[in-house]
Amino acid sequence: MVAITEDDIRSLASFRGEDAPVTSVYLDVDGGRHVRFQDVVRSAELLLRGALQKHDGHPSVTADLQRVQEFVRGGIDRSHTRGLALFSCSAHAFWRVVELPVAVRDQVVVNHTPYVRQLEVVVDEYERFGLLLADKQRARVFVYELGEVIESTELLEPLPRGDDVDRSYRRDQVQNHETALVHQHLRHAADVAFQVFQDRGFERLIIGAPEEIANELRSLLHPYLQERVEARCSISVGATVDEIRQAALTVEAEVMRRKEAELVSRLRDAVGVGRLGVAGLDETLKALVERRVETLLVSHGYTHPGWRCPSCDHVCRVGRTCPVCQSEMHGVDDVVEEAVEDAINQSCDVEICVGNADLDVLGGIGAILRY
Numbered sequence: 487m488v489a490i491t492e493d494d495i496r497s498l499a500s501f502r503g504e505d506a507p508v509t510s511v512y513l514d515v516d517g518g519r520h521v522r523f524q525d526v527v528r529s530a531e532l533l534l535r536g537a538l539q540k541h542d543g544h545p546s547v548t549a550d551l552q553r554v555q556e557f558v559r560g561g562i563d564r565s566h567t568r569g570l571a572l573f574s575c576s577a578h579a580f581w582r583v584v585e586l587p588v589a590v591r592d593q594v595v596v597n598h599t600p601y602v603r604q605l606e607v608v609v610d611e612y613e614r615f616g617l618l619l620a621d622k623q624r625a626r627v628f629v630y631e632l633g634e635v636i637e638s639t640e641l642l643e644p645l646p647r648g649d650d651v652d653r654s655y656r657r658d659q660v661q662n663h664e665t666a667l668v669h670q671h672l673r674h675a676a677d678v679a680f681q682v683f684q685d686r687g688f689e690r691l692i693i694g695a696p697e698e699i700a701n702e703l704r705s706l707l708h709p710y711l712q713e714r715v716e717a718r719c720s721i722s723v724g725a726t727v728d729e730i731r732q733a734a735l736t737v738e739a740e741v742m743r744r745k746e747a748e749l750v751s752r753l754r755d756a757v758g759v760g761r762l763g764v765a766g767l768d769e770t771l772k773a774l775v776e777r778r779v780e781t782l783l784v785s786h787g788y789t790h791p792g793w794r795c796p797s798c799d800h801v802c803r804v805g806r807t808c809p810v811c812q813s814e815m816h817g818v819d820d821v822v823e824e825a826v827e828d829a830i831n832q833s834c835d836v837e838i839c840v841g842n843a844d845l846d847v848l849g850g851i852g853a854i855l856r857y
């Protein structure tokens with residue numbers, strides 16, 4: 487499976503259905519929730535039937551929904567795929583399938599552009615990160631991307647057992663010898679981690695090591711890695727791959743929530759002093775139209791109908807006449823999604839915040855501004 491990147495989403499989001507709308511379908515195919523494949527097919531059929539009724543009559547959309555249905559019936563390899571994102575615009579022969587190793591929410595959106603918000607959430611949540619686990623004689627380095635291990639390396643440097651040591655050694659000499667060996671091992675572990683970083687690259691590093699060696703290990707890391715250390719965890723170096731994956735994803739989620747909270751608090755302060763921050767749908771859309779947005783923050787699940795001008799691309803909450811060029815605007819089901827797309831196209835950072843009550847209080851949407 488090739489992981490989808492921010493660039494892929496940008497390129498997807500830039501497609502425009504000129505002659506017909508784009509049908510975007512997200513399907514939860516997770517084996518935990520849908521044990522039998524037949525259950526996946528049935529729930530997809532229900533979802534697509536509902537969409538067909540809602541958009542009845544548009545030949546391109548009807549063809550899109552049929553194609554998705556056929557794709558699902560054709561079978562899905564669910565060993566690594568837990569979510570599917572499908573984008574179709576039959577009138578333009580446009581068709582993209584994105585297999586995701588993480589779950590998505592069932593959803594069908596018909597719009598003039600691909601609906602990329604759930605993809606954005608996934609990529610946003612699961613950046614590539616490294617995990618370095620160590621004890622006094624063993625070290626393991628993993629790199630995760632979208633919840634999957636893409637690299638794993640191991641280092642084993644056994645310490646001499648007590649009975650191997652010459653009896654004539656004094657206890658403190660043995661102790662010193664062991665300390666030196668552990669130091670050397672941690673240095674090697676740090677080197678291995680740096681090698682993996684150079685080969686694969688990752689944004690953040692999580693360290694799991696017993697208290698007595700954790701600080702030493704950290705101090706031995708290359709400066710590039712030191713500045714990427716995001717968290718410590720209590721995963722033991724001998725844990726199973728599955729345990730490690732679960733624990734790593736939990737730490738990763740905590741790190742994301744913390745980052746989101748920091749951004750929201752920055753936004754709240756900026757809004758509070760009335761400088762470099764806006765909150766609420768109207769103000770945020772205005773800032774986007776003016777291209778002043780640095781980071782767009784949106785509460786996961788927040789939607790609102792609105793309008794988009796076909797001539798000048800203006801987006802706003804209230805229609806129908808465009809306040810900029812006086813053209814008649816098109817109604818859109820979700821102007822929040824339009825805002826996310828515009829932000830992506832303007833190369834702003836987009837943060838979809840999950841369960842952040844402070845952002846909800848600010849109106850579910852806001853932006854940190856460049857000027």
Ligand SMILES: [Zn+2]
Nearest residue numbers: 795798808811
């Ligand atoms: Zn306009």
